[in-house]
Amino acid sequence: MQTILTAQQMRLADEHTISQRSISSLTLMEEASRAFVNAFLACEADKKVSIHVFAGQGNNGGDGLAIARLLQAEGYPGLQVSIAAFTGRQSADFSVNLARLKEAGIEPVWITVPGRVPDSSAVVIDALFGSGLNRPLDENYNRLAAQINHMGARVYAVDVPSGLASERPFPGEYNGVRALRTFTFQRPKRSFFLPESAAAQQAFEVLDIGLDERFIESQHSDMVLLEPEDMRSLLRPRKPFSHKGTYGHALLVAGSPATMGAALLAAKGCLNAGAGLTTLAIPASGLTALNTALPEVMALPEAEMANAAGLARFSVLAAGPGLGTDESAAAKVNLLLTTGRPLLLDADALNILADRQWLDRLPCGSVLTPHMKEFDRLFGPATDWNERLENALGQATARKITIVLKNQYTFVVPPGGRAFVNPTGDPAMAQGGMGDVLTGILAALLAQGYAADDACKIGCYIHGAAGMRLASQQFVVSASAVAAEIPAVLKHCLLN
Numbered sequence: 001m002q003t004i005l006t007a008q009q010m011r012l013a014d015e016h017t018i019s020q021r022s023i024s025s026l027t028l029m030e031e032a033s034r035a036f037v038n039a040f041l042a043c044e045a046d047k048k049v050s051i052h053v054f055a056g057q058g059n060n061g062g063d064g065l066a067i068a069r070l071l072q073a074e075g076y077p078g079l080q081v082s083i084a085a086f087t088g089r090q091s092a093d094f095s096v097n098l099a100r101l102k103e104a105g106i107e108p109v110w111i112t113v114p115g116r117v118p119d120s121s122a123v124v125i126d127a128l129f130g131s132g133l134n135r136p137l138d139e140n141y142n143r144l145a146a147q148i149n150h151m152g153a154r155v156y157a158v159d160v161p162s163g164l165a166s167e168r169p170f171p172g173e174y175n176g177v178r179a180l181r182t183f184t185f186q187r188p189k190r191s192f193f194l195p196e197s198a199a200a201q202q203a204f205e206v207l208d209i210g211l212d213e214r215f216i217e218s219q220h221s222d223m224v225l226l227e228p229e230d231m232r233s234l235l236r237p238r239k240p241f242s243h244k245g246t247y248g249h250a251l252l253v254a255g256s257p258a259t260m261g262a263a264l265l266a267a268k269g270c271l272n273a274g275a276g277l278t279t280l281a282i283p284a285s286g287l288t289a290l291n292t293a294l295p296e297v298m299a300l301p302e303a304e305m306a307n308a309a310g311l312a313r314f315s316v317l318a319a320g321p322g323l324g325t326d327e328s329a330a331a332k333v334n335l336l337l338t339t340g341r342p343l344l345l346d347a348d349a350l351n352i353l354a355d356r357q358w359l360d361r362l363p364c365g366s367v368l369t370p371h372m373k374e375f376d377r378l379f380g381p382a383t384d385w386n387e388r389l390e391n392a393l394g395q396a397t398a399r400k401i402t403i404v405l406k407n408q409y410t411f412v413v414p415p416g417g418r419a420f421v422n423p424t425g426d427p428a429m430a431q432g433g434m435g436d437v438l439t440g441i442l443a444a445l446l447a448q449g450y451a452a453d454d455a456c457k458i459g460c461y462i463h464g465a466a467g468m469r470l471a472s473q474q475f476v477v478s479a480s481a482v483a484a485e486i487p488a489v490l491k492h493c494l495l496n
């Protein structure tokens with residue numbers, strides 16, 4: 001797991017590393033700039049490309065000047081450097097790098113008043129502002145950012161796209177530099193995981209610049225990034241002499257005549273993520289489809305969905321995929337709530353909770369897997385994703401539940417004030433049924449005895465990893481294909 005730091009904590013990590021390694025801040029700036037140049041070389045191998053570096057006057061600008069000098073030394077002759085100096089003071093390391101730039105024979109252009117900037121470069125390096133940005137861009141910087149954006153150049157941002165706040169995006173429309181790629185130092189910034197950052201960058205890559213990892217990991221943060229190693233330590237291998245009873249019995253209450261597929265997909269996810277037994281409570285009209293498609297899965301006769309005592313034999317109770325929101329669906333969710341046991345609820349089960357105002361009946365230890373709209377319906381509207389995430393952090397702690405807030409980067413939010421960011425997934429997975437498979441996977445992991453937070457971390461990770469594996473070969477990935485890929489992904493995560 002990687003702790004995601006605030007800009008202030010990043011500065012502390014910077015200072016700590018400087019004193020611990022007995023190096024100057026200038027050396028660290030040089031190392032960061034070298035790391036940027038190495039990553040840049042891999043993307044822009046043609047040395048004849050024209051490059052325009054836009055630097056501010058802080059340390060991000062200092063990086064920009066050092067990068068320009070290093071690129072010239074690498075043999076890129078078509079370099080120009082502009083320094084935006086509408087306001088502000090020069091940082092000490094910026095000043096030293098300005099002198100070094102001039103010694104290297106590069107004379108920068110100073111932009112002190114708004115005006116036209118040359119727009120013929122194929123590549124822009126954006127080093128106007130980094131993690132020090134603490135207020136929205138003013139008129140002048142905003143105009144410069146717009147000019148850079150209109151150049152049609154390939155824009156590489158240093159550390160953070162200029163205009164994007166590191167922790168939480170500023171309210172309103174993004175008015176900064178729009179980067180093709182950001183090379184960010186040591187850690188992704190918190191705002192990179194919030195969907196608003198899509199306006200500022202298409203992708204980011206993290207560069208190790210040698211900051212002290214022990215110090216970073218000792219910092220308190222409300223955001224933690226999951227890594228492949230976490231799966232290896234969380235996942236448990238199948239035990240010798242074990243049998244189907246060892247791995248739990250999941251009940252999935254799902255499906256309606258028009259949306260039976262959702263129930264089947266959830267059951268397929270559950271089967272493939274290793275539940276000992278999977279039972280599906282579906283309307284009778286789905287039984288033929290179930291027996292044909294998934295012969296391993298059992299069906300619960302509808303009459304048994306009227307008796308809470310009969311549910312005691314299941315190790316996990318899950319509901320939602322394709323369930324519908326009519327009276328009979330609500331009666332099923334009501335029955336599950338009367339058991340007083342932790343529930344796994346998704347999709348229509350969440351809508352039923354919201355519509356009937358049953359949220360306060362939800363037992364502690366439950367897991368909810370909403371997407372944005374379902375979350376807002378349950379917990380109230382949010383003006384932006386940061387507010388939504390903070391609400392999720394508060395609700396999970398107050399209600400002692402785990403919320404899986406789904407998005408490109410899904411947030412697993414257990415009680416305790418930390419969101420675990422899932423890094424896996426691919427746009428090829430943007431298709432109906434994905435959430436149903438995830439519910440089935442989570443049910444299987446809960447049935448196998450994983451704690452709610454661990455089940456959600458593993459489940460989201462392997463679901464996205466399955467999609468990524470398939471997307472490396474396919475344009476689009478179906479939910480059934482993701483479910484079918486899960487056993488192989490689990491094996492891979494356990495062994496690698």
Ligand SMILES: NC(=O)C1=CN([C@@H]2O[C@H](COP(=O)(O)OP(=O)(O)OC[C@H]3O[C@@H](n4cnc5c(N)ncnc54)[C@H](OP(=O)(O)O)[C@@H]3O)[C@@H](O)[C@H]2O)[C@@H](O)CC1
Nearest residue numbers: 014029032058059060129130131132133134135136137159
């Ligand atoms: N941390 C590390 O480990 C390492 C960091 N390194 C690099 O340092 C970068 C951070 O540098 P930085 O702190 O000097 O801030 P930076 O982003 O250059 O801004 C400069 C100043 O601008 C100001 N300002 C803010 N908002 C504004 C606005 N809207 N419009 C106008 N002005 C505004 C504000 O000053 P203020 O006006 O508040 O006094 C701020 O201080 C980091 O991103 C990375 O590239 C690496 O070199 C080595 C390792």
Ligand SMILES: [K+]
Nearest residue numbers: 126129160162
């Ligand atoms: K920048």
